[in-house]
Amino acid sequence: MSRVLALALLAAVVPFPGSVAAQAIPERPEDLRFAPSVFEPPPVSGLRFELGNGLPVYVVPDRGLPLVDVVVALPVGDRNEAPGEDGLASMTAAMARRGGAGESGPDELDDEIDALGARIQASSSWGRTVLVLDSGSEALDRGLELLASILFEPRFDEARVEQAKENLRVSLLAEADDPRAVLEREWLRLVHGPASPRSRRLTQASIAAFDRDALARFHRRHWSSRGAVIAASGDVDAEALVARLDELFGGWEPRPPEAAEDPKGLPQGLPVESAEPAAPAAVSPGWWTIDRPGTQAALAFGHRGALFDSWDDPGRWALMLLAEILDGPGAVSRLRSRLQLEEGLTYRVLTHFSLDIVTTATDSGRNRGMGEFRVFLETAPESTVEAASVVLEEVRRLLRDEVPENEIATARQSLLARLPLLFDRAEAIAGRYAEDELLGRPHEYWAVYRERLLAVTAADIREAARRFLEPEESVLLVIGGRKATSRDRGFDELRDALGDPRAASG
Amino acid sequence: MPRSGEPGTRPPPVPYGLCSVAVFLFAATSSLAAASPSLEPTRFTLDNGMTFLIVERPGRPLVSAVWAVRGGSASDPPGRRGLAHVVEHLLYGGSRTIGTRDWKEEAPLLRRWERLYEQSVRRGAAASGLDRVEQRLTALQRGGAYAGVYARAGALGIDAFTRHDSTTFQTLLPKEKIELWFWMESDRLLEPVFRGFRRELAVVEQERRQRIDASPAGTWFELFDAAYWGAGHPYAHSPGGERLEVARLLPADARSHFEALYRPDRLVAVLVGDVSPARARDLAKRYFGRLKRPGRREAAAAENAVAPTPALESLEGLCDCRSQVEIRYRTVPFAAAGDAVALDVLAGLLNSRSGRLYRDLVVGEDRVAFAASAEHVSRQLDGYFAVRIEAGEGVELPELTPAWDGLLGRILAGSAVDSELDRVRRQLLTDSWRQLEQDAGVAHRLAAAEVLGGWRQLTEWLDAAAGVSASDLERVIDRYFVTADRAVLSLTRSGDAGR
Known part of the structure; x- marks a missing residue:
């Protein structure tokens, strides 16, 4: 047979x-x-520990490779900068790592980290500062000591700070040459208004204001254990690691004593909400252009991002699906279909939806957060009007028509398919659950993720569109070398929605 | 990609420029193999010559699936620079099954369209009826169908990369659905249909502009490649190709490129994830076994000729960017032994914060640089060692190259010490573990190495790197860092030109 x-x-x-x-x-x-594939996020129980000071630690052992990752994350970032301190949060993080720590000068610190084959990085973004140790397991103990030293006793070596300032000044000049950087900066300014923290940018003046003292002061005031979390993963024994972390980080105070009595009487580390300007920002919707000759033009379209009361706001789940349908990285992307597959106008379109929670709000009256809804694309100079009008049309279509069921199903499938990527390795699991705590996102979020997305209907998506999309209130900013003319395809539609094109600074 | 702040696909796991040193720091040394025995791939070759590498990693929800073809932009024929990249794009057009509403009706129309299009390109004006036929075709075709099938199955990360010596296609899919990958990939290799030809040429041109024209120094790097390698050299053009030549490509060009290069004996597939080698072998035979084994003559014809000697021309220009130099020395093709590895280690010695470039040029007393880095680029046919230095504040361009020469002199004067080498070895070993952490990265590295002559080169490379001594470094510096064999790209910031 x-x-x-x-x-x-x-x-x-x-x-x-x-x-x-x-x-x-x-x-x-x-x-x-x-066979059906249903991914369940791994259980969080048993992963969380607490140090003596209450600092939460998430540990996910994985003995597959002799490597360990330890991440210390603090809820501190650009948003904690006072006016005139633009760039200070990032500079503090960078120089904590680069300016020496404890007994070691900058070169000695680098030598020691490199000799271990380890890496330590420190960086800061809008809402968080992160220190990462990535080392072989046999170098872990010394690596942790160095990490603690950078966190608690950075030296901010004066010469290195001066040298970093030189480089920042050079970077700033180069940024003015880069059309993508100019587009990003100006678009944010138009969208949030010049007074918004989101519009703040490094300037020659703010660089001049950085010195060793400013960095040390920011570090003293903001780098506290309040709200901080630790995530560890890799070739470790959880109990032993937690004991070691407790020796090094268990005495870290919620707020260092010096911060309470700042000699210069500068504003204290205020809660995020009240640190923001109270007045509504002067946003500038409309069609803006920056003249910049070249063979490639770029545009950004959108407005301030949505704002939610809770992680479980039904509108938030619906907006996630809406974002996926408009231009997600899965196969359903209306913008990619139109702009790339049908018209061949662009190689890549990038759409970003912030899904902020109320703690980062400025302007909650208008239900808008500090984030953005933004479509970015590059195209030939003669195609900018057509490409922008396609974007406008697709946004309007979401407001007007219900999305067909099969499209929703595919979008949902794509979103759910990406869920395993968020938990695919020990490092990701520890990081995700620690991030929950940093952001105030309940762990439960992941348990209900699938069922919430399954519950979203076409009507919910249209309601989310009406709640969060404002095509006529958008800022369209085009950077390129060709003037739009009424003969361009889509010119009239764009002008009707956004008014005549106006020159923006930049 | 910045997306909605929710699950997103990772950025492409391997950066542009595959053969840089970092990519080859992959290892399964004895100690590592003991720690994780499953990392040794199972390798098998089908009767038609197609090679498979399987790394079984139980418990992973997703399988990283990659296949690569030996051949990339270096295979572009003269006058058709950019062809390999165009074919990479066209391979997403589908097959006789995927991407059409009715293949029987579409096939004759497509042939007619291609004839009309060819006439139009030759004449430089649209042949009558071209647009009408194209409209009818568009109605019959299903754009995005290939990606659509995958998306509905929950696959992601669908992307492809054309490099100088290879072209790679990647997918990430739920482990339960691995057979779909076998179906889809063998289907498009068996009978691809190149749809939307005109549109893909436009998209490829957009991609070229986005990668090159939109960055201030991008065009200069492209011109420097042409000057360094010299006209007609396979590496003289970027995978993005040349605009006017791309615009004149014909469907027949794409087909002959596909037939010459996309043959089973030039294909390597790698699966990393929860898939057993036995099942993979079974599926591979059934699906990819359908690809025809090429005749011996065909196999010989497709091999590259020996690469010509680089022209080594220097280039100077003005740019809306930081003043900078790139100094290139001609070295050797990729190898997992000898000088090639010593040069890779030398790059490691120069880089990182305790490395010589940073210490001497970026933060030292006599600093001149905003940033400085070294890279040994070794490809299949040839290699070079590049040192890039961007000017610091108040530093003029003419100071940069002498600063590098001074540093080189100091290394040669015998100050490459054992502690530095120890540091580099430690870093290389730890890096090699790091590169095993991500399945997709492992899949790409295995595929790239196998295409270049065998995945074992990855482990051989690490063994060789561990054995590099200070005298090896002196030897390669002596041998390759010769002023006569170097070319320099010098870019002056436009605003500084008048000074």
Whole structure:
């Protein structure tokens, strides 16, 4: 009896998914049958520990490779900068790592980290400052000591700070040459208004204001254990690691004593909400252009991002699906279909939806957060008007028409398919759950993720569109070398929605 | 990619320029193999010559699936620079099954369109009826169908990369659905249909502009490649190609490129994830076994000729960017032994914060640089060692190259010490572990190494790197860092030109 026949007979009596067609190739991929794949995020129980000072630590051991990652994250960032301190949070993080720490000068610190084969990085973004140790497990103990030293006793070596300032000044000049950087900066300014912290940018004046004292002061005032978390993963024994972390980080105070009595009487580390300007920002919707000759033009379209009361706001789940449908990285992307697959106008379109929670709000009256809804793309100079009008049209379509069920199903599938990527390694699992605590996102979020997305209907998506999308209140900023003319495809639609093109600074 | 702040695909796991030193710091040394025995891939070759590498990693929800073809932009024929990249894009057009509403009706129309299009390109004006046929075709075709099938199955990270010596296609899919990958990839290799030809040329041009024209120094780097390698050299053009030549490509060009290069004996597939080698082998035979084995003559014809000697021309220009130099020395093709590895280690010695470039040029007393880095680029046919230095505040361009020469002199004067080498070895070993952490990265590295002559080069490379001594470094500096064999790109910031 041939093997084929034997298998066929076997298949006839044993329902065995996948092998019914063991030797045959189905005509279409849709004819393939698969076992269901339902991904459940790994349980969080047993992963959380607390140090003596209450500092939460998430540990996910994985002995597969002799590597360990330890991340210390603080809820501190650009948003904690006072006016005139633009760039100070990032500079503090960078120089904590680069300016020496404890007993070690900058070169000695680098030598020691490199000799361990380890890496330590410190960086800061809008809402968080992160210190990362990535080392072989046999170098972990010393690596942790160095990490603690950078966190608690950075030296901010004066010469290195001066040298970093030189480089920042050079960077700033280069930024003015880079059309993408100019577009980003000016678009944010138009969207949030010049007074918003989101519009703050490094300037020659703010660089001049950085010195060793300013960095040390920012460090003293903001780098406290309040709200901080630690995530550790890799080749470790959880109990032993937590004991060691407790020795090094368990005495870290919620707020260092010096911060309470700042000699210069500068504002204290205020809660994020009240540190923001209270007046509504002067936003500038409309069609703006920056003249910049070149073979490639770029544009950004959108407005301030949505704001939610809670992680479980039904509108937030609906908006996630809406974002996926408009331009997610999965296969359903209306913008990619139109701009790339149909028209060949652009190689890549990048859309970003902030899904902020109320703690980062400025302007909650208008239900808008500190984030953005933004479509960015590059195209040939003669195609900017057409490309922008396609974006406008697709945003309006979401407001007007319900999304067909099959499109929602595919978008949902894409979103759910990416869920395992967030938990695919020990480092990701520890990091994700620690991030929950940093952001105030309940762990429960991941447990209900699937079911919430499954519950979103076409009507919910349209309601989310009406709640959060404002095409006529958008800022369209085009940087390129060609003037739009009324003969361009889509010119009238754009002008009707946004007014005549105006020159922006930049 | 900045997306909605929710799950997103990772950025492409391997950066542009695959053969840089970092990519080859992959290892399964004895100690590592003991720690994780499953990392040794299972390798098998089908009767038609197609090679598979399987790394079974139980418990992973997703499988990283990559296949690569030996051949990239270096295979572009003269006058058709950019062809390999265009074919990479066209391979997403589908097959006789995917991407069409009715292949029987579409096929003759497509042939007619291609004839009309060819006439139009030759004449430089649209042949009558071209647009009408194209409209009818568009109605019959299903744009984005290939990616759509994957997306509905929950696959992600669908992307492809054209490099000088290879072209790589990647997918990430739920482990339960691995058979779909076999179906889809063998289907498009078996009978691809190149749809939307005109549109893909436009998209490829957009991509070229986005990568090159939109960055202030991008065009200069492209010109420097041409000057360094010299006209007609396979590496003289970027994978993005040349605008006017791309615009004149014909569907027939794409087909002959596909037929010459996309043959089973030039293909390598790698799966990393929860998939057993036995099942992979079974599926591979069934699906990819359908690809025809090439005849011996065909196999010989497709091999590259020996690469010409680089022209080594220097280039100077003005740029809306920081003043900077790139100094290139001609070295050797990729190898997992000898001088090639010593040069890789030398790059490691120069880089990182305790490395010589940072210490001497970026933060030292006599600093001249905003940033400085070294890279040994070794490809299949040839290699070079590049040192890039961007001017610091108040530093003039002419100071940069002498600063590098001074540093080189100090290294040669015998100050490359054992503690530095120890540091580099330690870093290389730890880096090699790091590169095993991500499945997709492992898949790409295995595929790249296998295409270049065998995945074992990855482990051989690390062993060789561990054995590099100070005298090896002196030897390669002596041998390759010769002023006569170097070319320099010098870019002066436009605003500084008048000074």
